[in-house]
Amino acid sequence: MSKRRTDGRPTIADVAALAGVGAITVSRALRDPSLVSDMLREKIDIAVRELGYVPNLNARALASTRSDVVGVLVPSLTQHIFADVLRGIYDGIGHTRLHIQVGNTRYDLDEEERLLAELLRHKPAGLIVSGIDQNAASRRMLEKANCPVIQIMDLSDNPVNKIIGFSHHNAAKAMTRHLIEVGYRRIGFLSGWMNSRSKGRLSGYVEALEEAGIFDPRLTNAAGDLGALALRGSWDKHQYSTPAMGRELISELWNREPRMDAVFCNNDVLALGALFECQARDLSVPNDFGIAGFNDEDFMEAASPAMSSVRTHRWTVGHDAVIALRRQLDGEPDDERIVDVGFDIVKRASTDRRAQPLRDDDAAAPAVALQQTRAAGDDR
Amino acid sequence: MSKRRTDGRPTIADVAALAGVGAITVSRALRDPSLVSDMLREKIDIAVRELGYVPNLNARALASTRSDVVGVLVPSLTQHIFADVLRGIYDGIGHTRLHIQVGNTRYDLDEEERLLAELLRHKPAGLIVSGIDQNAASRRMLEKANCPVIQIMDLSDNPVNKIIGFSHHNAAKAMTRHLIEVGYRRIGFLSGWMNSRSKGRLSGYVEALEEAGIFDPRLTNAAGDLGALALRGSWDKHQYSTPAMGRELISELWNREPRMDAVFCNNDVLALGALFECQARDLSVPNDFGIAGFNDEDFMEAASPAMSSVRTHRWTVGHDAVIALRRQLDGEPDDERIVDVGFDIVKRASTDRRAQPLRDDDAAAPAVALQQTRAAGDDR
DNA sequence: CTGTTAGCGCCTTCAC
DNA sequence: GTGAAGGCGCTAACAG
Numbered sequence: 001m002s003k004r005r006t007d008g009r010p011t012i013a014d015v016a017a018l019a020g021v022g023a024i025t026v027s028r029a030l031r032d033p034s035l036v037s038d039m040l041r042e043k044i045d046i047a048v049r050e051l052g053y054v055p056n057l058n059a060r061a062l063a064s065t066r067s068d069v070v071g072v073l074v075p076s077l078t079q080h081i082f083a084d085v086l087r088g089i090y091d092g093i094g095h096t097r098l099h100i101q102v103g104n105t106r107y108d109l110d111e112e113e114r115l116l117a118e119l120l121r122h123k124p125a126g127l128i129v130s131g132i133d134q135n136a137a138s139r140r141m142l143e144k145a146n147c148p149v150i151q152i153m154d155l156s157d158n159p160v161n162k163i164i165g166f167s168h169h170n171a172a173k174a175m176t177r178h179l180i181e182v183g184y185r186r187i188g189f190l191s192g193w194m195n196s197r198s199k200g201r202l203s204g205y206v207e208a209l210e211e212a213g214i215f216d217p218r219l220t221n222a223a224g225d226l227g228a229l230a231l232r233g234s235w236d237k238h239q240y241s242t243p244a245m246g247r248e249l250i251s252e253l254w255n256r257e258p259r260m261d262a263v264f265c266n267n268d269v270l271a272l273g274a275l276f277e278c279q280a281r282d283l284s285v286p287n288d289f290g291i292a293g294f295n296d297e298d299f300m301e302a303a304s305p306a307m308s309s310v311r312t313h314r315w316t317v318g319h320d321a322v323i324a325l326r327r328q329l330d331g332e333p334d335d336e337r338i339v340d341v342g343f344d345i346v347k348r349a350s351t352d353r354r355a356q357p358l359r360d361d362d363a364a365a366p367a368v369a370l371q372q373t374r375a376a377g378d379d380r
Numbered sequence: 381m382s383k384r385r386t387d388g389r390p391t392i393a394d395v396a397a398l399a400g401v402g403a404i405t406v407s408r409a410l411r412d413p414s415l416v417s418d419m420l421r422e423k424i425d426i427a428v429r430e431l432g433y434v435p436n437l438n439a440r441a442l443a444s445t446r447s448d449v450v451g452v453l454v455p456s457l458t459q460h461i462f463a464d465v466l467r468g469i470y471d472g473i474g475h476t477r478l479h480i481q482v483g484n485t486r487y488d489l490d491e492e493e494r495l496l497a498e499l500l501r502h503k504p505a506g507l508i509v510s511g512i513d514q515n516a517a518s519r520r521m522l523e524k525a526n527c528p529v530i531q532i533m534d535l536s537d538n539p540v541n542k543i544i545g546f547s548h549h550n551a552a553k554a555m556t557r558h559l560i561e562v563g564y565r566r567i568g569f570l571s572g573w574m575n576s577r578s579k580g581r582l583s584g585y586v587e588a589l590e591e592a593g594i595f596d597p598r599l600t601n602a603a604g605d606l607g608a609l610a611l612r613g614s615w616d617k618h619q620y621s622t623p624a625m626g627r628e629l630i631s632e633l634w635n636r637e638p639r640m641d642a643v644f645c646n647n648d649v650l651a652l653g654a655l656f657e658c659q660a661r662d663l664s665v666p667n668d669f670g671i672a673g674f675n676d677e678d679f680m681e682a683a684s685p686a687m688s689s690v691r692t693h694r695w696t697v698g699h700d701a702v703i704a705l706r707r708q709l710d711g712e713p714d715d716e717r718i719v720d721v722g723f724d725i726v727k728r729a730s731t732d733r734r735a736q737p738l739r740d741d742d743a744a745a746p747a748v749a750l751q752q753t754r755a756a757g758d759d760r
Numbered sequence: 761c762t763g764t765t766a767g768c769g770c771c772t773t774c775a776c
Numbered sequence: 777g778t779g780a781a782g783g784c785g786c787t788a789a790c791a792g
Binding site: 006007054055056057058059061062065067069077078080083084086087090095099100101102104114117118120121122123146242243244246247269272273276277279280298299301302303304 | 623
């Protein structure tokens with residue numbers, strides 16, 4: 001009667017015994033078949049199959065002081081943008097040995113710190129974290145983490161290691177300029193709860209309007225001080241947007257400034273709400289009122305009228321983050337610490353004052369114009 | 381010169397030495413403080429802090445033949461419903477020691493099998509898998525998995541262990557009946573690619589219409605044989621829906637049967653597309669045409685007109701799955717193998733022929749009626 | 761290319 | 777309530 005406390009499943013030693021080789025040879029054959037001669041590899045394969053052997057990753061991770069888990073920290077699971085980032089990450093992982101462990105920080109820096117500490121206990125193979133506004137403790141953990149760290153969805157001069165994203169400020173500024181160019185003059189900014197990236201967008205919006213000499217603080221539902229935003233309405237605690245929220249917030253802006261003739265929305269969901277509100281008020285978009293969103297989700301193109309938006313390359317960001325991670329794990333040098341994936345200004349009917357407001361059977365047709373900020377990879 | 385191959389971080393032995401106790405006492409103090417006397421516990425706490433000790437979860441998992449990873453298999457990351465399920469799962473996990481590892485099967489049973497095999501290598505603490513249509517190999521793995529297994533988002537008489545979900549057939553049937561009740565007679569079924577749950581919904585739709593004696597196969601864009609669906613359009617490979625897809629598919633149905641007076645959509649995103657198409661065609665919803673969706677996502681209530689939908693309790697499903705898992709891990713008995721969380725038929729303006737088609741400033745007002753199939757928990 | 765030896769860090773077992 | 781001994785399954789290190 002042995003005192004083994006195994007769960008009965010075959011181990012690498014069993015495979016080795018059956019194949020008539022050493023355990024380490026089995027180990028090598030499993031991890032990198034090229035390290036083992038054809039003959040032994042074949043014997044081992046047969047033994048593995050016969051025994052139904054399954055490697056124990058916990059043992060592997062312990063012995064090699066390195067797991068195959070990639071920790072991913074996102075601030076939200078409900079927002080479509082992060083779902084797209086995750087899709088890119090999964091697509092980048094493909095059928096490699098790497099596994100994803102997602103932590104949901106809910107835009108809470110303390111929670112992020114806690115999740116990071118938890119992740120580190122697994123000795124992750126790599127880390128992908130959203131944004132650049134980690135707290136000091138998190139930042140320290142990332143810097144001392146014994147693995148590649150990729151920050152995503154924003155830009156910074158001072159990334160922990162590598163950052164892949166785009167400038168929210170520039171993107172918002174470009175879209176606001178477009179609204180100005182087509183003739184809108186009293187352009188509002190519609191936003192619910194503001195995270196650090198939203199603030200970047202707000203500042204881009206403000207800058208564009210100030211440069212045109214038409215900035216009016218009453219047209220944003222954020223307070224004048226762009227740092228400490230005092231939001232109105234009953235939505236100030238909600239960290240995700242809904243179309244209902246868009247309807248209420250735009251109504252609020254109209255109450256304050258009835259002459260508002262367009263809105264730039266912090267995200268597409270709010271823009272959809274704004275459109276519904278215009279429809280309910282029988283306002284013609286874009287003639288009476290212009291609407292632009294941010295992210296260019298699916299529904300923007302299909303809406304009636306089709307809506308303008310800033311296309312962001314979420315999939316690319318997630319995908320490229322994983323590719324960079326894998327490169328680093330493979331020991332390839334990576335000198336490009338800051339990667340700007342850019343954005344596109346997609347101009348559609350909702351901001352095209354010259355568009356006929358009659359019918360738009362062909363909303364699925366190409367965008368009216370597409371102004372690229374830089375070449376971007378395949379985004380789907 | 382030692383030949384240690386540690387990464388230099390303190391171990392439980394270091395803590396034990398500093399605290400002047402045995403290693404196992406430290407281990408116990410960390411896992412369940414009540415197992416250790418107050419005095420030693422305090423000493424240990426101090427030593428832990430002084431050393432900045434962090435447990436190595438890989439070692440723990442190896443020694444205990446059980447990790448703290450909960451494997452979750454979902455067919456899609458992009459669809460909102462699964463984002464909601466995941467949110468429920470994360471909320472159910474809270475600050476426990478459990479970690480989530482999500483696998484994205486992309487509605488591919490082989491991929492599901494592969495991911496399951498991968499997950500099992502981690503000796504997971506538990507598994508949560510979507511649906512009931514696993515292939516034989518997956519089913520076998522689930523049955524032999526040495527941990528609790530919860531299936532979600534559907535119902536079955538024969539779950540692996542426990543299942544938490546609702547009847548897609550009944551839900552669709554109830555909504556179709558509602559459409560019949562308010563007077564629609566030529567009711568279409570709008571769907572893109574069909575998964576097994578979509579098929580359940582289709583069968584419920586068909587049954588309701590057959591019972592009313594008004595089923596017409598030309599009104600679904602699925603072929604007559606409900607098992608092997610031959611979809612039209614260019615969308616038949618897309619496993620997610622878009623509003624653009626909704627617009628194209630409904631147009632296709634109209635081409636085939638111009639007298640169609642309502643659609644029941646397989647999901648809300650298609651319903652949104654249908655609404656946009658109606659708007660583009662200047663059709664009055666609900667008077668000229670009725671639209672109902674499935675899931676009751678945020679935008680259904682905010683739409684103009686507000687749209688009817690079947691509210692499903694995705695958050696609850698995810699949350700309760702984790703709670704059940706935790707109970708089982710705590711050794712509490714769980715005799716309820718099949719849990720039906722039900723659904724609600726939410727009737728709004730888009731199917732209310734008596735509604736005034738003028739304005740609907742108060743789309744955010746309570747639904748016209750809410751028909752519950754059973755009491756449901758807090759869903760947000 | 762292959763094997764031997766020993767260690768990864770924690771936990772189970774069993775004795776005290 | 778506490779501790780000593782040894783195993784969990786795999787792989788780094790070095791030799792051959």
